[in-house]
Amino acid sequence: MTTRRAALAAGAAALALPAAAQITTLDLAGAALPPRPDDWTAAGHRREVLIRWGDRVTFDAPPWDPRNPAPEAAAAQFGWDARIAGAVVPPVAADGVPRLVLAVAHPELDPAMAWPGGHERPALAAAMSGVSLLNLERQGGRWVLVDGGFQSRHLGIGTLCRFGGAAAPARGVQGLVGVGGGCATPWGTLLLAESGATAWLPRLAALDPRFAEAPRFGWVAEIDALDPQAVPTKRAALGRIGAAAVAAGVAADGRAVVFLADGRPQGFLYRFVSAGPAAEPDALDAGTLQVARAEGEAIRWLALPDAAAPGPAAMADQAGGSAFDTPAALALDPRRPRLLLACRAGGGRAETRTDHLNPRAGAHPGHVVEITGDLAAERQAARVLFLAGDAAEGGSYGRGQPAGAVPRHPATLAVDARGRLWIGTDGAGRPGAAPDAVFGCDLDGPGRGVVLPLYAAPRAAGIGGALPTPDGEALLVAVRRPGAEPGATFDRPATRWPAFDPRTPPRSAVLTVARNAGGAVGG
Numbered sequence: 001m002t003t004r005r006a007a008l009a010a011g012a013a014a015l016a017l018p019a020a021a022q023i024t025t026l027d028l029a030g031a032a033l034p035p036r037p038d039d040w041t042a043a044g045h046r047r048e049v050l051i052r053w054g055d056r057v058t059f060d061a062p063p064w065d066p067r068n069p070a071p072e073a074a075a076a077q078f079g080w081d082a083r084i085a086g087a088v089v090p091p092v093a094a095d096g097v098p099r100l101v102l103a104v105a106h107p108e109l110d111p112a113m114a115w116p117g118g119h120e121r122p123a124l125a126a127a128m129s130g131v132s133l134l135n136l137e138r139q140g141g142r143w144v145l146v147d148g149g150f151q152s153r154h155l156g157i158g159t160l161c162r163f164g165g166a167a168a169p170a171r172g173v174q175g176l177v178g179v180g181g182g183c184a185t186p187w188g189t190l191l192l193a194e195s196g197a198t199a200w201l202p203r204l205a206a207l208d209p210r211f212a213e214a215p216r217f218g219w220v221a222e223i224d225a226l227d228p229q230a231v232p233t234k235r236a237a238l239g240r241i242g243a244a245a246v247a248a249g250v251a252a253d254g255r256a257v258v259f260l261a262d263g264r265p266q267g268f269l270y271r272f273v274s275a276g277p278a279a280e281p282d283a284l285d286a287g288t289l290q291v292a293r294a295e296g297e298a299i300r301w302l303a304l305p306d307a308a309a310p311g312p313a314a315m316a317d318q319a320g321g322s323a324f325d326t327p328a329a330l331a332l333d334p335r336r337p338r339l340l341l342a343c344r345a346g347g348g349r350a351e352t353r354t355d356h357l358n359p360r361a362g363a364h365p366g367h368v369v370e371i372t373g374d375l376a377a378e379r380q381a382a383r384v385l386f387l388a389g390d391a392a393e394g395g396s397y398g399r400g401q402p403a404g405a406v407p408r409h410p411a412t413l414a415v416d417a418r419g420r421l422w423i424g425t426d427g428a429g430r431p432g433a434a435p436d437a438v439f440g441c442d443l444d445g446p447g448r449g450v451v452l453p454l455y456a457a458p459r460a461a462g463i464g465g466a467l468p469t470p471d472g473e474a475l476l477v478a479v480r481r482p483g484a485e486p487g488a489t490f491d492r493p494a495t496r497w498p499a500f501d502p503r504t505p506p507r508s509a510v511l512t513v514a515r516n517a518g519g520a521v522g523g
Contacts, residue, residue, distance in 0.1 A: 035405060035456030037435035039497060042454050046516050049498055050136070050145050050476070051078050051104075053507040057132045059148030066490075066505055069115050074127035075154055079106025080114045082478040082508040084412070084465025085131060085182030086190050088225045098138040098471060101151045101225045104464075104478060104510060105131050107180035107196050113484045113505065116491065122203050129200070130156025131179050131192060133225055134510075143474055143512050151228050155179070155192070157204065157211075161221060165236035165285040167306070173216040176232060177201065183330075185248040187256070187278050190225040192232065193243040194218050195263060215310070218242045220260070222284060235284040238272050239304075241312050247330035247339065251376035256283045259339060261327035265347025268292070268316045269327050271301055273376045291321035294357045299371055299382045325349060325358050325366065331413035331421070332375075333443065339371040340385070340421060342410040357382055365389040365408035368423070370443070385421075386441070386449050398442075398449025405453050407439050408432075416468035419443050420522065422475060423451065424463030429485045431460070438466040438477055438513070440522045454522055455513050458497035460485035464508070468521070474514040475521050482506040 041047050054064030054077050061076035085103040093099070109125045112118035135149025146152070157175040178196025185191060197217035204211040211217075218240045221232040244263025251257050256278035260270040274280075274287040290301040302319045309315060317323075329342035346364035354361055357369050366388045373380035388407045389395035395406055412424035421443055425436045437456040442448050457463055457479050464478030483493030483506035493506045514521055 035435060035437050035453040037456060037459050039458045040435070040437075040456035041513065042452075044516055045454065045513055045521065047455060047477070047511045047513045048142070050143070050510045050512055051132075051134065052498065052509040053078055053080050053082075056148070057134065057152050057154050059152075067116055069124055069128075071123045071127040074124060075130075075156065075158075078104070078132050078508075079130060080110075080128040080508060081106045081108045082464045082480045082510060083107055083180060084467050084476060084478045084510070085179065085192055086184040087136075087467060087476070088184050088188060088190055089470055090226050100136040100143075100469070102134045102136055102467075102476065102510070103131055103182055103190055103192070103225060104134065105179045105182060105192070107178060108481070110481070110484055112489050113481070113493065114490065118489060120203070122207050126157045126200075126204060126207070129178070130154055130159075130176065131182075138469075138471070141518060142514070143469055143476070151226055153228055155223075155232065157207075159232060161232045161234055163236055164222075164233045164282055168234070168236040169215045173213075173234070174210060175217065176221060177204065177211070177217045181243060181245045181329075183246050183248055185222075185256075185278075186250050187283075188224075188226075189222050191246050191248060191258070192221045192223065193246050193260070194221070195242050195244045198242060215240065220246060220258070233282075237285055237287055237289065239270065239289050239312050240310070241270060243270075244328050245330040245342075247332045249332045249337070249375045250278045252337075252374045253376065254278060255376055256287070257375040258284065259330050259332075261324075261330050261341065262313065263326065263328050263344075264313065265326050265345075266323040266349070267327045267347075268313060268321045269299075269324055269341060270304075270312075270316070291316040291319055292324075293320050294322040294355045294382070295379075297356050297381065297383050298379055299357075300379050301377075322355070322357075323349075323353075324369075325360075325364070328411050329413040331415045333415045333419060334417055335419050337373060337375050338415075338443070339375070339380075340413050340415065341369040341371065342413050342423070343367050343369065344409050344411050344426075357384060359384065360387065360394050365393055365395075366410050368410055368413070368421075385443075386451060388425075397451055398447065400447075401450050402452070405451075406434075407437070407451055408434065409436075412463060412465045414465070414467050415443070417470075417472055418520070422454075422466040422468065424466045424477070426462030426464070426480070428462065429460045429481060431485055435459070436462045438463055438475065452522075455511075458482045458506075459495040460488065461495075461497070461506075461508075466513075469512075472520045473518065474512045477511045477513050478508070479511060480508045482508065 180195035
């Protein structure tokens with residue numbers, strides 16, 4: 001297994017950008033203009049659809065029939081919602097073709113938008129959720145979907161899983177429930193977080209008694225996405241947090257480090273540091289779970305006594321952890337030890353409870369925090385990168401920020417090999433003058449903290465991820481829940497994107513966004 005992990009790391013390195021290709025200045029011509037809520041792309045860039053709700057994932061999936069859906073068909077097709085959970089780079093094959101295995105989670109399901117009539121159908125809802133693993137490869141200068149690829153599969157409530165770690169509640173369980181986040185690890189595996197298990201279990205209770213056993217769900221599972229027969233392992237040592245986001249790295253001493261954000265309005269940021277080296281096959285089964293405490297422009301990590309105990313939030317509070325304003329997304333910089341945390345929105349913080357890392361009280365459209373220093377250090381430097389929103393909302397950015405194009409509610413993060421942060425926003429379908437969008441932001445140099453739009457989602461859609469491809473020439477962008485604004489239904493959506501066919505509903509999708517003339521996206 002250690003040899004396999006080394007091969008995977010070598011494969012990723014072979015696709016990495018050469019140092020000479022790295023740039024530090026974001027160049028989005030025309031991006032100072034406010035993005036339009038109509039599938040807008042910045043000048044000089046193009047977008048293409050890779051896969052949509054109902055497209056086949058497994059080779060034996062039947063054609064999509066949105067007016068007559070069935071659980072058996074839906075379980076083989078791309079799900080209703082879309083949130084990118086990570087991508088694993090396989091070792092380079094003899095043909096030299098760059099490849100990826102992309103994981104897309106399907107965390108939510110609105111019956112009113114997913115089928116005619118809108119009545120609750122638990123088996124069908126479950127089949128349209130879960131995780132899709134997809135094979136991608138680069139052909140003719142573009143990243144394309146490999147239809148019915150070798151590793152393409154659907155993970156969901158029928159997936160057999162095992163538990164790892166001394167504090168595991170059971171040896172095994174059937175089902176990954178409510179996966180809403182995830183990440184690829186430097187050692188070549190994929191982490192999948194059951195962030196929505198608490199909301200899903202009551203919906204599934206009538207299907208099988210096992211869904212009444214809550215302690216079996218809400219964990220982070222690890223899987224070898226390159227092995228189509230691999231069984232996910234729920235890592236008990238990471239805690240039953242119901243994490244909305246995870247990010248994995250390796251400390252300077254070689255130990256595995258996993259950061260977890262719980263996504264609650266006054267939520268916590270956690271960190272797991274393994275007892276042994278990350279190269280060990282079950283490195284995530286033993287270690288220390290910690291919670292972050294804000295201390296001015298720094299974070300101190302405090303150990304939690306029992307990772308597998310119920311009520312981790314109460315335990316984190318008792319340990320002295322600091323609450324963050326809806327900690328919803330995480331990303332690690334591949335070039336240096338730096339973690340980015342997106343706080344999606346204000347959650348009722350009182351003026352007396354503000355701090356350097358959560359500086360606004362009451363409702364607000366979120367912010368991004370930068371945390372630097374060795375990933376396993378007891379104390380790390382931390383500061384706000386930007387405050388989202390316009391000037392009236394207390395927004396604050398780097399010098400030269402365009403006033404008409406600002407992010408609100410940052411919900412996804414990714415850092416590319418040039419040290420550029422990509423932010424996806426999600427206002428949960430609430431109508432507004434500005435659409436949810438993908439924004440780029442330099443983390444260093446003169447453009448630090450200046451946030452510029454690259455792509456704007458269609459009406460009522462949120463961004464479910466903007467993941468750079470290993471070659472740096474495209475972003476994989478998830479567009480989630482288009483047309484699902486308040487009051488919309490399957491037959492009366494706010495848009496019929498992307499086909500605009502009156503016979504079909506709107507469809508969540510994964511896109512590629514790239515420069516028209518080739519070269520790095522946004523640069």
